[in-house]
Amino acid sequence: MYKQYISSAVLLLASTLCVTAQAYANDQALAETPVFKRVPPAYEPDGLKWGGFIVKPQIEVETRYDDNIYSAETAEKSDFIVKTTPSISITKEYKDNAFWFSGEYGMERYAENDEEDQDTLEGLFGGLVRLTSRLTSGFEFMAAKSYLNRDTPGSSRQTARPVEAYTSSAEGFVNYNRNRLNLKFLGNVARKSYNDSADAATGNTIYFSDKNRMVYGGALETSYQLLKTDDTEHKFFTNFTYEKSIYDENSNALSANDYSEAGILAGFSTAYKGLLFGKIGVGYVRQDFKNTPNQDLWDIEVDLAYNITPKTTLKALAGRELKQDNSFVAGYLDTSYTLGVDHEFLHNLYGGASFTYSDLDFSGGQSTRQDSDYITNMYLKYYHNTNFESRLGWRYKERDSNTAGASFDNNIFMYSLTGKL
Structure with missing residues (x-):
């Protein structure tokens, strides 16, 4: 009898120690990850398993109040918006290979300004x-x-309706280690197209x-591991990129200003003792245009x-990017x-704040224009349980x-409230 009690007690103690050790290991792994990337394992849904597939359905309902829906300097309009986004992801692993599909549909509805209603779609299929x-290839x-x-x-602040944009792309890569x-x-090809719209004041076509x-692009990314230990990794990297944009011939276009962009970025990346993560790089980018002078910049x-x-x-983040627009209505x-x-x-409550400053230096038809953006963000994220989280x-x-x-x-x-399985 006593031996049975002792055996049961030993088994209970051993199982408790195993659970405690696993929890400690999970806590240690989280503590060595940036806070904004943490998802507590206890609140990560397993998904539905069927025939070797892992299916993860999700639905997010977001409500927001926007006090200037047209981003206007004067005559501002405010509104309440509800956006419902059902989505699904399906993954399949076979030996050392993996394949996945994801899709989502967003329904955004305005309480008063229903001309702003939007329906978005996205589908993705990939493999490794x-x-x-x-x-490896993907x-x-x-x-x-x-x-x-x-x-x-250069967007659609002056249009009667939001401007629809369509993108389709294919990309692939081969990785050698x-x-x-x-x-x-890497190589990729993309098609980007937009609908015309009407001026909100005059009705004229924009x-x-x-x-x-x-858009056709390619890249060569190289990295060399300088140091690798259990908790530290330092790398030197060099990235070469090339992209060419070919605009449609369109009688309504001010010009079909095709251009190519080539760049190099070199720098250092690190993951140091669970404390410091990230990369720093400097480089050079050159854009060659068919109809206008070329542009270049030192990149960071x-x-x-x-x-x-x-x-x-x-x-901390910093970066530079040349954003171009055919006919240079808003290239900057x-x-x-x-x-x-x-x-x-708490273990299930996260929060944060950030401040961003952007300097927008325009070119082409608006070369005298200079903008400065100041953006402040704050958030709280709460995991109710495995299936629900709020933000x-x-x-x-x-x-x-x-x-x-x-x-x-x-x-x-x-x-927002998100439900997932």
Whole structure:
């Protein structure tokens, strides 16, 4: 009898120690990850398993209040918006290979300004195939329907309806790894097209179809591992990129200004003792145009995260990008900087705040225009249980422009509830 009690007690103690050890290991793994990337394992749904497939359905309902839906300098309009987004992901693993499909449909409805209602779609299919112990390849096909953001320069603030945008793309890569060296070859092709719209004041047609184009691209990404231990990894990387945009011949276009872009970015990436993560790179980008002078820039890319405590992460980002528009109605150089902090208040409650400054330096037909964007974001995320999570957020954006009618400010308050299996 006593031996039976002792055996039961030993088994109970052993199982308790195993569970405690696993929980400690999970906590340690989370503590060595930036806060904004953490998902507590206890709140990660397993999905539905059927015939070797893992199916994860999800639905998100987001409500938000926007005090300036047209991003207008004067005559601002506010509204309440509800967006419902059902989605699904399906994955299948076979030996060392994996395949996946995901799709989502977004229904966005405005309480008063129903002309702003939007329906978005996105579908994606991809795969990862291991060819040899050192060689892997992958592919991905995507199709999406979206809308131009009204707060983006050169977008659709002046149109009666949001402008629909369609994207379809295919990309593939081959990755080779040998000892410390890694080489990755990528190629992609995309089709981008837009619907025309009407001026909200005059009813005249505003042509967005002059942005319709094919985009062809390729890249070579190289990295060399300088140091690798159990908790530290340092790499040197060099990325070479090339992209060519060919615009449709369109009688309504101001010009079909095809261009190619070539760039190089080199730098250093690290994951240091569960404390410091990220990369710093510098490079050079050149754009060659068919009908207008060429442009180039010195590029920077900074993406750093530092766990100042096990529950607090500081982050810093910086980058430059040439954003072009056929006919140069709104071609500009975007230089942006972001500082932020994320904190784990409880094991299932996270929050954070960030501030972004962007300098927009225009070219072409608006070469005298200069904009500055100031963006503040705050959020709280709460995991109710394995199947439900909530998010509360606020965003404030202010644009200061030297061009009449281009300045604005905008507050957005939002709450979302997500259910998943």
